[in-house]
Amino acid sequence: MEMWYCRVCGLDYDVSPWGEDGHTPDYSCCACCGAQFGIDDYNVVTAQLFRTAWLAAGAPWFYANLKPAGWKLAAQLPQIPSAYH
Numbered sequence: 117m118e119m120w121y122c123r124v125c126g127l128d129y130d131v132s133p134w135g136e137d138g139h140t141p142d143y144s145c146c147a148c149c150g151a152q153f154g155i156d157d158y159n160v161v162t163a164q165l166f167r168t169a170w171l172a173a174g175a176p177w178f179y180a181n182l183k184p185a186g187w188k189l190a191a192q193l194p195q196i197p198s199a200y201h
């Protein structure tokens with residue numbers, strides 16, 4: 117199975133929140149950055165805006181209880197798809 121990476125923060129997902137066709141977002145929120153799929157990651161501009169604000173806030177986990185022990189922001193950011201940098 118191909119991994120899917122959040123366009124805002126780079127968190128990896130087993131299943132794409134954009135649906136099998138890549139065009140049907142489920143409008144859920146990223147567990148890490150809190151971006152709402154289909155809105156905050158709609159294009160590179162919205163992704164950059166959301167990312168900038170999230171990083172400025174200290175990159176908090178949206179669902180803090182899902183934050184893995186030893187999580188490292190610097191290791192995750194390179195996973196952001198290049199089209200959304």
Ligand SMILES: [Zn+2]
Pocket residue numbers: 122123124125126127146147148149150151
């Ligand atoms: Zn994210």
